[in-house]
Amino acid sequence: MTDAPPEVSDRLRVSSAGGAGRGSRRPVRLVLRSLFLLTKPRIIELLLVTTLPTMFLADRGVPPLRLVAVTLIGGALAAGSANTLNCYLDRDIDAVMRRTSRRPLAARVAAAGSRGGRPGPATAIRPGEALAWGVLLGVAATALLGTGANWLSAVLADTAIVIYVLVYTMGLKRRTASNIVIGGAAGCFPVLVGWAAVTGTVAWPAWVLFGVIFCWTPPHFWALAMKFRDDYAAARVPMLPVVAAPVKVARQILGYSYLMVAVSVALTPVAGWAYGACALAFGGWFLAEAHRLRGRAAAGAEMAPMRLFHMSIAYLTLLFAAVAVTALLPWPW
Numbered sequence: 450m451t452d453a454p455p456e457v458s459d460r461l462r463v464s465s466a467g468g469a470g471r472g473s474r475r476p477v478r479l480v481l482r483s484l485f486l487l488t489k490p491r492i493i494e495l496l497l498v499t500t501l502p503t504m505f506l507a508d509r510g511v512p513p514l515r516l517v518a519v520t521l522i523g524g525a526l527a528a529g530s531a532n533t534l535n536c537y538l539d540r541d542i543d544a545v546m547r548r549t550s551r552r553p554l555a556a557r558v559a560a561a562g563s564r565g566g567r568p569g570p571a572t573a574i575r576p577g578e579a580l581a582w583g584v585l586l587g588v589a590a591t592a593l594l595g596t597g598a599n600w601l602s603a604v605l606a607d608t609a610i611v612i613y614v615l616v617y618t619m620g621l622k623r624r625t626a627s628n629i630v631i632g633g634a635a636g637c638f639p640v641l642v643g644w645a646a647v648t649g650t651v652a653w654p655a656w657v658l659f660g661v662i663f664c665w666t667p668p669h670f671w672a673l674a675m676k677f678r679d680d681y682a683a684a685r686v687p688m689l690p691v692v693a694a695p696v697k698v699a700r701q702i703l704g705y706s707y708l709m710v711a712v713s714v715a716l717t718p719v720a721g722w723a724y725g726a727c728a729l730a731f732g733g734w735f736l737a738e739a740h741r742l743r744g745r746a747a748a749g750a751e752m753a754p755m756r757l758f759h760m761s762i763a764y765l766t767l768l769f770a771a772v773a774v775t776a777l778l779p780w781p782w
Contacts, residue, residue, distance in 0.1 A: 497521055503655065504644070515597075516647065523597065524643070539618060598645075598646040617631070626687050657713075662765070668705050696746045710735065714728050
């Protein structure tokens with residue numbers, strides 16, 4: 450068994466199975482890095498992009514900075530909790546898929562199944578420790594949001610964790626092609642958390658933003674799943690691109706894209722016509738790409754679904770930036 454990377458002075462001592470044994474010495478830096486990676490920080494960034502503009506809209510201005518900090522940190526902790534627990538529960542299938550094989554715990558599983566494998570930072574974390582870390586993050590999120598904002602925002606954040614972990618990861622992901630449609634609702638809750646943190650309630654504009662993200666999630670994720678279809682098939686995860694023809698997947702993406710644009714425009718009465726113009730422009734851009742994907746699927750041509758995937762991130766970022774900017778403009782802009 451080879452040592453960990455040479456830049457680490459205090460090298461890992463691993464068992465013959467490739468993972469960190471009970472008596473192993475683990476560098477603190479590697480442990481902390483693995484704990485951080487378990488939270489899937491890139492996903493957290495996208496969730497926070499939707500939270501802050503929602504708070505601006507709820508306040509019709511800039512909320513108190515302390516409340517903003519509490520809400521964003523609490524939301525990040527809640528998302529980190531859900532993502533960590535997802536990594537714990539899905540470590541077996543994550544190890545099978547190339548896209549996720551480098552995640553903490555997944556790399557540990559892969560190393561345990563190989564002989565002479567080179568252990569990386571992920572082997573510094575044991576499954577039980579990851580589970581405890583996920584629970585700790587959830588408790589911290591609840592306490593921070595409850596005491597620093599209000600208990601409604603804390604309950605909403607906890608609901609998102611439950612949906613992502615129990616409904617999506619444990620209940621739907623390995624059983625039905627509708628997994629991301631239903632389970633994706635967890636990613637919509639940050640807008641409710643942000644609105645509730647500012648107002649103490651959840652009004653209809655927050656639900657409209659919830660609906661935008663709900664309709665956005667299937668096109669966003671199915672585009673990714675089309676690219677990594679073989680990965681999901683190898684892991685026996687019935688994502689729609691695994692169980693349906695590309696033409697059907699592209700048609701479903703287009704349908705949800707139209708719903709997403711329609712819901713986004715519905716926010717115009719409260720966000721203003723400047724926002725409405727942005728929603729139409731960004732939505733038209735998204736629909737053009739969705740139509741391109743469907744056309745290429747129907748023609749049997751190379752679809753390049755990652756174009757839509759990356760564009761979907763840009764779309765959501767720009768749309769919520771429009772929410773934030775127009776919330777600061779004098780009504781009725």
